[in-house]
Amino acid sequence: MIFWLAVGGGSYLLGVQNAMGQRAEDSVLDAAEFTTSPPPPLNLVSIPSVAVALLVIGLIALAVHGVKRAIVVTVVPALAIAASQLLKLHVLTRPELFELDAPNTFPSGHMTVFTVLTAALIWAVPAKIRGFATLAGAVLLSAVGWQLLAYGWHRPSDVLGGIALGTIAFAFACLIRPANSRGSAIGGWSISVGLAIIGWVMVAAALVLAAVAAANGDASMMLSAGQFGSIAAGILAARALLLLCSDRA
Structure with a gap:
């Protein structure tokens, strides 16, 4: 949990509250090709679709693990999604450190949704x-x-x-009620190690790309650096969510 608190807090301080970070991130937006009609899975998010997904996952948890797990995998995601909107709209602020119309978009509601749905399914x-x-x-x-x-x-x-928000939400849930299960995941250790290796390789690639992009003022490369970093975070988060599930009876 400490690691993900550091990721979330560090991202906010460096990307939102820091002038250099704001400029770097705005160069990423400049390099992106904005569209209101993205392909799946991004275009699948809506209130009804999220509700249906949580219902299905809750029914799976009910059949496999019982009522208490079903409550956890439906209530925790809902609270985390609500928290992401509360934080973005009312709690966290984005100062205008240079002349740019920059409304706060931290943390991403879409990313929170997919993270907590992934966590809920794993559990x-x-x-x-x-x-x-x-x-x-x-x-x-x-x-x-x-x-x-x-x-x-x-x-x-x-x-x-x-x-970070989605992962922290389930880490807190694990502190309150550990996700104990009978049996072990097939290939669990190999999957955990493999994800760790791939994730940290992606982190290294993102840092190298960011350094080169900053030195050359290359917005497209900065976009690639951000994407590699996002992939790294997603992979490491999935691994963390797996590790939160105990194999003890």
């Missing part, structure tokens, strides 16, 4: 297939993070903030 499915749900979640979060930046819907800090 809802039977323990044996939890690793495969984690892999699917890592791919989904990577795709959504990439899209949010590519189509100019959000800044990199917004994406990282949304991922």
